[in-house]
Amino acid sequence: MIHEPDTIDLAPLDAILDEYGDQRGAVIPILQHVQDVYGYLPKEAMAAVSQRTGIPLSRLMGVATFYAQFRLERRGRHLIRVCDGTACHVQGAGKLVNEMSKELGIPAGGTSPDYEYTMEIVYCLGSCGLAPVAVIDDKVYGRLTTDNLVETMRNLE
Numbered sequence: 001m002i003h004e005p006d007t008i009d010l011a012p013l014d015a016i017l018d019e020y021g022d023q024r025g026a027v028i029p030i031l032q033h034v035q036d037v038y039g040y041l042p043k044e045a046m047a048a049v050s051q052r053t054g055i056p057l058s059r060l061m062g063v064a065t066f067y068a069q070f071r072l073e074r075r076g077r078h079l080i081r082v083c084d085g086t087a088c089h090v091q092g093a094g095k096l097v098n099e100m101s102k103e104l105g106i107p108a109g110g111t112s113p114d115y116e117y118t119m120e121i122v123y124c125l126g127s128c129g130l131a132p133v134a135v136i137d138d139k140v141y142g143r144l145t146t147d148n149l150v151e152t153m154r155n156l157e
Helices: 011-020 027-038 043-053 057-066 086-090 093-104 146-154
Strands: 078-083 117-122 134-136 139-141
Touching: 011 027, 011 043, 027 043, 027 057, 043 057, 078 093, 086 093, 093 117, 093 146, 134 146, 139 146
Parallel strands: 078 117
Antiparallel strands: 078 134, 134 139
C-alpha cells in the first residue's frame, strides 16, 4: 500500500493559481501544473485548489479520474512500463512482468515502498518490431530478456 507523506508543501500552488486567476475553464491546465509540481495530485493540493478557485472538489476529482494523464497516487522515481501488447506478449512479456515483480517486490501497477520504482503494464508502445519492449524513464528498451531488463533496472541512476 502506498502512503502519502504526512504533509504536502502547498506554497507552489500560489503561483499556479495566480496564473489562472478566475478562469473556471482552466481545470485541466491547473491540474496538469499541480501534477508537474508534485508528480501526482495529492488530496491536500486538490482540496486547496478547490477552496481557492471555488471549483467543487467533486468536479476536480471527476476530471482527474476521467483523464488517464492524471495520477492520484504517488509514483516511484523510476517508471518502468512493460508492454504486453500482442507482439510483446507472444515474445514473452509475461515473463518480464513476473521477473520484475519478484525483483522489485511489487505487483504490476505497484510502487515500491521507498518510491524508487513504479511498474506499469501498457498494451502497445508502437515498437512491435523490437518486442518485447519496455520504456524506462522515457527511454525505449527492445528485444528484452529477463536478465537484461533486470540489469537495466539495477543500473538506473
